[in-house]
Amino acid sequence: MSLSILVFLTAGLTFAAYMSGVFRVRAVSGGNLSTLHSRPTYYGAYVALIVGLAALCVMILWLVGENILIRGIIVDGLPEAVRNGPPAEMELALGQIANAAKAGDAFGAEPYVSQLAATYNAVSASSRLYMTIAMFVAAAGGFAVAYSQVKPETRARNRVETVIKAVLFLCSCVAVLTTLGIVLSMLFESVHFFSMVNPADFFFGLTWDPRFSAAGSGGEAGQFGLIPVLWGTIFITLLSMLVAVPIGLMSAIYLAEYAGPRFRATAKPLLEILAGIPTVVYGFFALVTVGPFLRDFGGTIGLDIDARSALTAGIVMGIMIIPFVSSLSDDVINAVPQSLRDGSAALGATKSETIRKVVLPAALPGIVGSIILAVSRAVGETMIVVMAAGVAANLTANPFEAVTTVTVKIVSQLTGDHEFTSPQTLVAFALGMTLFVITLGLNIYALHIVRKYREQYD
Amino acid sequence: MDKRQAETAEKQMVEGAAEAKFVTRGVHVFYGEKEAIKGVDLTIYNNEVTALIGPSGCGKSTYLRCLNRMNDTVESARVTGSILLDGTDIYDKKVDVVQLRARVGMVFQKPNPFPKSIYENVAYGPKIHGLASKKADVDAIVETSLKKAGLWNEVSDRLDTQGTALSGGQQQRLCIARAIAVSPEVILMDEPCSALDPIATARVEELIDELRENYAIVIVTHSMQQAARVSQKTAFFHLGDIVEHGQTEQIFTNPREERTRDYITGRFG
Incomplete structure (x- = not known):
């Protein structure tokens, strides 16, 4: 029985439990509902929650346990040589078996593969059957317990509240645990990487040359200097901020202080559409339009601008980020109380004096917060850089040359044709960890500033 | 307003017991289609406190905000009639609203100090108008303004703390100091004590009485007692019109109009 049918069946059972x-x-109340502690729907919901959760818990636990169990059986069935060989080869064999089991054909692999694939299919089929049985037993048990508790004095409403609270708590745990899991996996792989490459060479190295060709040949291990790629990230982020902050901030000021309601109602959503354009489209725009335009323009004024340059990426990324700055700044500027503007106007200040000397200083922490959020967005951007600035890790301060960023290098290291245990691949995790620490720090700082801002007036 | 009243008002002006500062005739204010003020004639004198009383929505705040053209910031608002400040129509195209507001200061209902230091709050107006160039001059203006507002003794040792950190009554006096700092001729107050406790209110009322020596003051208030305590002239607004105006004493002891009597004795409003 396939999983989706099982889920539908569980839903049906839950509904039946609700009705019963x-x-x-x-029936128990004898038609006199006022003797009940809670309204009838709560008793229904209580029974339904117990039945549904019992079935779902069994299913989830079973699915987790099933993989471990099947893997154990298959590993036991592997030939001695494979089982005791290098772990990578064993994993390869296990993968082959799983594929063969799905396809129903071993495609001429070793005979033990097709044999074990058959075992695999048999075990998983019977496991599915047992799981179905276990789910129904759990549902029936839950139903029996809950149904026997459907009595007027049972506090069904409070119990439903407790169960709902628990479910909500678990959902919030999923987000937290996922973050934790990602950080830990990056951390472990980074530690693994640093066992092969000296951290000092990584953090202070000035050359990025991972030597794809040399990997595995026992020759040079390659150089993994962080500085050129990190500099690329910082450089492009700076350039994009030079575009995004003035334009975004000034358009926010115009929208919040000067624009009429009709213009505002049209312009603000349009500006926010910029944020909805996929970044790959921006990259395309950079590659096809902005890059060649800058190169030709540079040619006419005697500047040597590469078609792929930090400048192109910075400008296009800046355009992408404008709505982040303008939309958030617009909100903070609007949050400045009207009474402050009135107070300033009543003293004879002009509108721009009021904005410069009262509104912007009052909104400044919020504006800084929006800029920092925009920076962390720019730091994480990949697609535009690949298409607009290239993949060459140059350590240069010339915006007309190609540079590359940390995120681009993560992509290219992981999509390379390499073993997962080589430093060429593992460096991606160290890069990711570095980036994560940077953006995390920026976000914490932004939150801190925004919080401080909330305490400002009142 | 009947003819007789208008004549007494004119006579008072001519007799020159007090010098007229604002002379407003036939002032109408429209918010879109709605007529908020329907032809108000009122004269405001120097060195006097003029109280505007009346039930909510009667147009007294709207009238007050005509006197320094704060209604300009409301897009749908339209003002007609003549409002003369020292004989010049302030709605004339040649009048610079920025300079007008420097001459006619305003204190709002809710204290609205800027989220800056006490010093910066008071120095704000003088700095934008270039009233003082040297630091010492600005310091002097800040000190005299805070002294006039009766706040100097409480804050002289902490001028660099945030204005918003003061108590409500102190904040309102800071706003008064801020208004005084640009040396206005008239101070408009829109229910300046409605957000304050009785002690702070008494302090501000004392201050208003002291300020009368140097400025013309117009105060909107919902408190009959306050109007009786601080003002020399009172105007009673109802439904966008002035029902009666005159000496405060006369309005409160012997009103000519039935509606005025009903309002001040608390029978409506």
């Missing part, structure tokens, strides 16, 4: 709970409590 409602009918049961109506």
Whole structure:
């Protein structure tokens, strides 16, 4: 029985449990609903929650356990040589078996593969059957317990509240645990990387040359200097901020202080559409339009601008980020109380004096917060850089040359044709970890500033 | 307003017991289609406190905000009639609203100090108008303004703390100091004590009485007692019109109009 059918069946059972709970409590109360502690729907919901959760818990636990169990059986069935060989080869064999089991054909691999694939299919089929049985047993048990508790004095409403609270808590745990898992996996792989490459060479190295060709040949290990790629990230982020901050801030000031309601109602959503354009489209725009334009323009004024340059990426990324700055700044500027503007105007200040000397200083922490959020967005951007600035890790301060960023290098290291245990691949995790620490720091700082801002007036 | 009243008002002006500062005739204010003020004639004198009383929505704040053209910031608002400040129509095209507001200061209902230091709050106006160039001159203006507002003794040792950190009554006196700092001729106050406790209110009322010596003051208030305590002239607004105006004493002891009597004795409004 396939999983989706099982889920549908569980949903049906849950609904049936709900109805039976409602009918049961109506029958027990003898039509006099005022004797009940809670309204009948709560008794129904209580029974339904117990039944549904029991079935779902069994299913999730079973699915997790099933993989471990099947893997154990298959590993036991592997030939001695493979089982005791290098771990990578064993994983390869296990992958082959799983594929063969799905395709129903071993495609001429070793005979033990097709044999074990058959075992695999048999075990998983019977496991599915047992799981179905276990789910129904759990649902029935849950139903029996909950149904027997459908009595007027049962506090069904409070119990439903407790269960809902628990479910919400678990959902929030998923987000936290996922973050934790990602950080830990990056951390472990980074530690693994640093066991092969000296951290000092990584953090202070001035050359980025991972030597794809040399990898595995026992020759040079390559150089993994962080500085050129990190500099690329910082450089392009700076350039993009030079575009995004003035334009975004000034358009925010115009929208919040000067624009009429009609212009504002049209312009603000349009500006926010910029944020909805996929970054790959921006990259395309940079590659096809902005890059060649800058190169030709540079040619006419005697500047040597590469078609792929930090400048192109900075400008296009800046355009992409404008709505982040303008939309958030617009909100903070609007949050400045009108009474402050009135107070300034009543003293004879002009509108721009009021904005410069009262509104902007009051909104400054919020504006800084929006800029920092925009920076962390720019730091993480990949697609535009690949298409607009290239992949060459140059350590240069010339915006007309090609540079590359940390994120681009993560992509190219992971999409390379390399073993997962080589430093060429593992360096991606160290880069990711570095980037994560940087953006995390920026976000914490931004949050800190925004919080401080909230305490400003009142 | 009947003819007789208008004549007494004119006579007072001519007799020159006090010098007229604002002379407003036939002032109408429209918010879009709605007529908020329907032809108000009122004269405001120097060295006097003029109280505007009346039920909510009667147009007294709207009238007040005509006197320094704060209604300009409301897009749908339209003002007609003549409002003369020292004989010049302030709605004339040649009048610079920035300079007008420097001459006619305003204190708002809710204290609205800028989120800056006490010093910067008071120095704000003089700095934008270039009233003082040297630091010492600005210091002097800040000190005299805070002294006039009766706040100097409480804050002289902490001028660099945030204005928003003061108590409500102190904040309102800071706003008054801020208004005084640009040396206005008239101070408009829109329910300046409605957000303050009784002690702070008494302090501000004392201050208003002291300020009368140097400025013409117009105050909007919902408190009949306050109007009786601080003002020399009172105007009673109702439904966008002035029902009655005159000496405060006369309005409160012997009103000519039935509606005025009903309002001040608390029978409506």
